[in-house]
Amino acid sequence: MDDHLTVGRLAELAGVTVRTLHHYDEIGLVTPSARTAAGYRAYAAADVERLREVLTYRRLGFGLREVAELISDPRADAVAHLRRQRELLVGQREQAAALIAAIDKELEARAMGINLTPQEQLDVFGTDKVGGEWADEARERWGDTDAYQVSQRRTAGYAKEDWTRIKAEADAVLNGFAEALRAGLPASGARAMDLAERHRQHISQYFYECGYPMHRGLADMYLADPRFTGHYESAEPGLAQYVHDAFHANADRHQPAG
Amino acid sequence: MDDHLTVGRLAELAGVTVRTLHHYDEIGLVTPSARTAAGYRAYAAADVERLREVLTYRRLGFGLREVAELISDPRADAVAHLRRQRELLVGQREQAAALIAAIDKELEARAMGINLTPQEQLDVFGTDKVGGEWADEARERWGDTDAYQVSQRRTAGYAKEDWTRIKAEADAVLNGFAEALRAGLPASGARAMDLAERHRQHISQYFYECGYPMHRGLADMYLADPRFTGHYESAEPGLAQYVHDAFHANADRHQPAG
DNA sequence: CCTTGACCCTCACGTGACGTGATGGCGCAT
């Protein structure tokens, strides 16, 4: 009977308290499929699976009542659940990104001594509902409220020649960096700083407000996302790291890290 | 006295209920700086600012008790708060990303008929604590748990000629799509399907496992992120949308949406 | 002037998802 887990073991594995498992048992959400002679709860593999489902939905902000409905929905199999959970997580992630952008905007504003209008400050509020029941109306909003959509709207108006020019400018910066790297110039040198600043203003002008904090974020992403990394590495090996370092150095110059 | 807000107005602006504001008043967390003769709560601009602070911390999972401590911390000014909040949000976003990656892994596994080991399934648990007190130990974990790090390791080994070849292949796909679009072929047609599939396998081969769910995600990002959008739009206007539709259509063919 | 309807007030109890003991039964090692 080693394939059955006790409450304590499962609790530890799942990262929840014993009381939580008791509670889920009480309300019939995750009931151990067996009990020992002494009345100990004995969780089987299937129970663990179910708990995993429950916890995933819980983490997405659903109430236990809703979770129960979701996982007992007969027209949705495990894969459907995973897809749904994925959707919700993407929404969560993008919402976090939107809030980060909003904070960056405020930080930028404060760094420049500008006070945002009350309206702009309150915009931050509108983007979510402090967690919880956004789940049901999720898709409805992430069609239009999304922060990315903003920049999308901004970019939507560009014609082909605009894009060509924009890209040409971006390529010029990239080539500049590649040359600087080949020439052995340091990533924190004057040339690299110039290029970093040009890049930042380029993004700011054509896409969205890109303050130094966000520019740091971009730098990190260029290293983390292989599609960006590839873009730089194919121009010159080591360029992605070089550009990353330059952006950070430039950000440090203008806004010493806290 | 137009610069003072009533509960209802503020509640609407802030996206919370009147009861919540009453509650915050009761516990002294956000107290209106004035009352009208009739006893109506009158919130001034400073109160709004404070509420914004509170709500931001709340959204990050802090209890009201903790929020009270945080914002009454005299050695932290507004900027410090914003920076801290930003850090936490970045953590949240990355955690969501990690969970998405985990779900994609499971989806991939299921699509291939493989069942993940219990260990691998339980890994999902470990990545967080269902929300709440992760706040304090945040940075400590998000240094190495990050999902991106994986693909970074994989791409680290490529030399310049590899990158050149990889990029050439990617460009070939892009040009194929541009031609198809110019030729008026539908985004769900055979040619587009071929290209979409080639792209998916290209990503899978050189970067990371890219199943159909993730490929859908990529498609969405190509539309959402202006840097990607620009890449496609500069080749042919409307191409970003076209590619997006093609990826989705291709995913639908292989894995009908649930 | 008086009503109507939308908003405001203060109790005060209800709720959801557990936390936190209290009290007592297993189970295995010394």
Add this chain to the structure above:
DNA sequence: ATGCGCCATCACGTCACGTGAGGGTCAAGG
């Protein structure tokens, strides 16, 4: 047989509000 750690079931506490109940306030309209 006697600790020690884990298990069981009540049962009340808590936190952040929800949800009326019962009653004043205010600007607009008949």
